[in-house]
Each structure stands twice: as C-alpha cells, then as structure tokens.
Amino acid sequence: MNNNIILIGFMGCGKTTMGIRLSYKLRRQFLDTDKLIEKREGRSISEIFEAEGEEYFRRLETKILEELTESCSHQIISVGGGTPLREENRKLLRKLGKVIYLKVSPETVYQRLRGDRTRPLLQGDAPMKKIQELLEKRESLYEEAADVIITGDGKKQDEVLLEVLEVCR
Numbered sequence: 728m729n730n731n732i733i734l735i736g737f738m739g740c741g742k743t744t745m746g747i748r749l750s751y752k753l754r755r756q757f758l759d760t761d762k763l764i765e766k767r768e769g770r771s772i773s774e775i776f777e778a779e780g781e782e783y784f785r786r787l788e789t790k791i792l793e794e795l796t797e798s799c800s801h802q803i804i805s806v807g808g809g810t811p812l813r814e815e816n817r818k819l820l821r822k823l824g825k826v827i828y829l830k831v832s833p834e835t836v837y838q839r840l841r842g843d844r845t846r847p848l849l850q851g852d853a854p855m856k857k858i859q860e861l862l863e864k865r866e867s868l869y870e871e872a873a874d875v876i877i878t879g880d881g882k883k884q885d886e887v888l889l890e891v892l893e894v895c896r
C-alpha cells in the first residue's frame with residue numbers, strides 16, 4: 728500500500744474539485760491521471776479518443792497507474808471515470824492506497840455535465856440515456872474497487888469534503 732488517497736467515480740461526480748480541495752486541506756500533492764495523460768500525449772482526451780480510439784486511451788490509463796504505484800506515495804490522486812473498469816486497474820488502485828468512491832445519480836451527472844464537450848463518451852443526442860447505461864454497467868465495479876463509498880447527491884460540496892476528510896484520518 729502506497730498510502731495515497733484515490734478518488735474514483737463517474738464523470739461529473741466531483742473527483743477533480745474534491746481532489747484539489749483535499750490537497751489543500753491535507754497539504755498533500757494532487758495528481759489527476761487524465762491530466763497526466765494529456766500532458767504526456769500533448770493532446771486532449773477528446774483528441775486521443777478521436778485519433779486513436781478508446782482502447783488506446785485505456786492502455787494509457789493502465790500504464791500511468793503502473794507507474795504511479797512505483798513512484799507515488801502520500802498524494803491525492805483522481806482517476807478518469809472509466810479507470811476502475813479493468814480488473815488490473817482495480818488491483819493497481821488498491822495497491823496505490825485508500826480508494827474513495829464518490830457516488831452520484833445519473834440525474835446529478837446530467838445536471839452537472841449538460842453542454843460539456845470534453846467527455847467523448849457523452850457526446851451525441853441522448854446523453855441522459857448514455858449516462859444511465861454506463862452507470863448501470865459500472866456501478867458494481869466502482870463499488871468493488873472502493874474502500875469507502877461517499878454519496879454526493881443533494882449535498883453541498885463542503886459536506887462531501889467533510890465526509891471525505893473524516894475517512895482520510
């Protein structure tokens with residue numbers, strides 16, 4: 728166990744916002760694996776999906792996780808919404824540290840991400856249907872990967888932050 732705190736959950740659940748706030752509170756460095764991938768590739772996630780396809784992106788996610796398990800400790804890490812889908816990634820997440828699943832409903836995701844153009848998987852005419860389908864498929868895997876589950880629906884960001892801080896003690 729590398730002693731990190733890892734935030735997982737669906738797109739729009741608040742991993743990045745929460746990760747940044749946590750890093751201030753706990754005085755730990757914050758890392759976002761999507762950002763690491765974009766930096767390394769020199770292009771956005773959307774561009775990577777468009778040019779190389781999803782599978783290529785998924786391989787990059789696993790590679791980054793492998794590297795982090797070798798090099799990273801005592802940090803706050805946020806991973807992309809699809810990272811816990813691969814079994815090998817779930818193992819790597821566990822190795823990395825304490826995994827916190829920020830759980831939200833499809834309605835919350837829809838409200839938060841309406842009009843967003845940066846998530847290639849949610850583009851198209853029926854984003855709500857897509858969100859529901861993906862969440863249904865992923866829910867049990869998020870739960871399997873998690874040490875702790877924290878629900879965000881109907882809560883203020885500050886409340887969620889307090890709950891997260893509580894389990895980080």
Ligand code: S3P
Pocket residue numbers: 736737738739742761772806807808809810845846847848
């Ligand atoms: C994805 C989530 C995104 C990003 C990519 C794929 C997913 O990250 O990794 O668009 O499969 O759920 P966020 O969860 O940070 O939006």
